Amino acid sequence: MMGRLALAAVIVAGVGWFIALRPQVLGGPAAYILVSGESMQPTIRPGSLVILFRQPQYAVGDVVAYRIPPGDPGAGLNIIHRIVGGSAAAGFLLRGDNVASSDLWRPNPDAILGSAQMVIPGAVPVLLFARSPIVAASVSAGLAAFLVLGFWSKGRRGAMDAGAMRPTSTTRK
Numbered sequence: 001m002m003g004r005l006a007l008a009a010v011i012v013a014g015v016g017w018f019i020a021l022r023p024q025v026l027g028g029p030a031a032y033i034l035v036s037g038e039s040m041q042p043t044i045r046p047g048s049l050v051i052l053f054r055q056p057q058y059a060v061g062d063v064v065a066y067r068i069p070p071g072d073p074g075a076g077l078n079i080i081h082r083i084v085g086g087s088a089a090a091g092f093l094l095r096g097d098n099v100a101s102s103d104l105w106r107p108n109p110d111a112i113l114g115s116a117q118m119v120i121p122g123a124v125p126v127l128l129f130a131r132s133p134i135v136a137a138s139v140s141a142g143l144a145a146f147l148v149l150g151f152w153s154k155g156r157r158g159a160m161d162a163g164a165m166r167p168t169s170t171t172r173k
Helices: 002-019 122-129 131-167
Strands: 031-032 049-053 063-067 078-088 091-095 111-120
Touching: 031 078, 031 111, 031 122, 049 063, 063 091
Parallel strands: none
Antiparallel strands: 031 049, 049 111, 063 078, 063 111, 078 091
16 A cells, blocks of 8 residues: 555656646756856855746846857857846846856846746755766666566565465375
């Protein structure tokens, strides 16, 4: 009974993640930014994980992330800053809370990954540790051992149970 309940909980959590938190690269609504710089302090500290969602429109005061356009130095990097001016048509003017000057780029709404909806302080070191090769290899080896030993023990238990249930005939002539 507990096994079925745990399986149901895992399925519900998986479906919930798929609907609400699936990354944009997988067709989902969420974007994830690992903050490494200090430009958004004290609002967002280095080492935080920020979860963003696309919005129908953005306004002054929103904390948003965008990707540096191709051809520019740092192309492809993500920047998370606050909208301090501009418009959707002309491009937004962005600046970090801990910076005196505005960004060089003026992203339009299509270039914005989303606005910050959740900040998880201190998550980056944990995520980087979890993504390390030694942890991935250990988890994979543990899962493989669990599956192999689980099937092996079921197979042996089934064989022993079948042997125990076999009738023995001791006919004497």
